[in-house]
Amino acid sequence: DSGVTQTPKHLITATGQRVTLRCSPRSGDLSVYWYQQSLDQGLQFLIQYYNGEERAKGNILERFSAQQFPDLHSELNLSSLELGDSALYFCASSVGRLPNEKLFFGSGTQLSVL
Amino acid sequence: GESVGLHLPTLSVQEGDNSIINCAYSNSASDYFIWYKQESGKGPQFIIDIRSNMDKRQGQRVTVLLNKTVKHLSLQIAATQPGDSAVYFCAENEYGGSQGNLIFGKGTKLSVKP
Numbered sequence A: 001d002s003g004v005t006q007t008p009k010h011l012i013t014a015t016g017q018r019v020t021l022r023c024s025p026r027s028g029d030l031s032v033y034w035y036q037q038s039l040d041q042g043l044q045f046l047i048q049y050y051n052g053e054e055r056a057k058g059n060i061l062e063r064f065s066a067q068q069f070p071d072l073h074s075e076l077n078l079s080s081l082e083l084g085d086s087a088l089y090f091c092a093s094s095v096g097r098l099p100n101e102k103l104f105f106g107s108g109t110q111l112s113v114l
Numbered sequence B: 001g002e003s004v005g006l007h008l009p010t011l012s013v014q015e016g017d018n019s020i021i022n023c024a025y026s027n028s029a030s031d032y033f034i035w036y037k038q039e040s041g042k043g044p045q046f047i048i049d050i051r052s053n054m055d056k057r058q059g060q061r062v063t064v065l066l067n068k069t070v071k072h073l074s075l076q077i078a079a080t081q082p083g084d085s086a087v088y089f090c091a092e093n094e095y096g097g098s099q100g101n102l103i104f105g106k107g108t109k110l111s112v113k114p
Helices: none
Strands: A004-008 A010-013 A019-024 A031-038 A042-050 A055-057 A064-068 A072-079 A088-092 A109-113 B010-014 B019-024 B031-036 B047-053 B054-056 B060-065 B073-077 B086-093 B103-104 B110-111
Touching: A004 A088, A010 A019, A010 A088, A019 A088, A019 A109, A031 A072, A042 A064, A042 B060, A042 B103, A055 B060, A064 B010, A072 A088, A072 B031, A109 B031, B019 B031, B019 B110, B031 B073, B047 B054, B047 B073, B073 B086
Parallel strands: A010 A109, B010 B110
Antiparallel strands: A004 A019, A019 A072, A031 A042, A031 A088, A042 A055, A064 A072, A088 A109, B019 B073, B031 B047, B031 B086, B054 B060, B060 B073, B086 B103, B086 B110
């Protein structure tokens, strides 16, 4: 168990809908990262928050947004969903904010858009 | 495009043999590298990391080798066991130091035959 908690584990929804994925980092970790994993793209970095503020942005669509709350949990909001958004979404956390330390991943949320 | 790639997308080994998983990176500025193991239905799990001031680092049954001259990274697993069957990802900090993010390769699937 990595200590990173993600909910829900599975999510089935329809095109055009909006969903929220939730992540609680390991105790003491200040950074939260969101990754998307699909069969043809591997693990794609979406966004990172450090202590409540956005620190880095990757290949995140404008339809997607995230935030980190004062208690350090994070939410990833996906709107106007398309079939191609179906993927595994992982949250990871780390102590610091730099890209030269290990990340601890949650078990992921499997999103299926029908 | 991705700067991290893998030579072998699949690897099949006999139980008890040693496994070697390779990874090429293209950014000479990268100075931190990390290997993850992902079992089916789970999130990536940290295995071992190495910084560019080292050529070799050993863990429990695993060794990571870094050849900066040819920009090559490898993960060696000694006495491979069925529980080692998983997809293995290498990752690098894309710009080195405090810049950029961890970028993941597409992964190598390791199958261990009993």
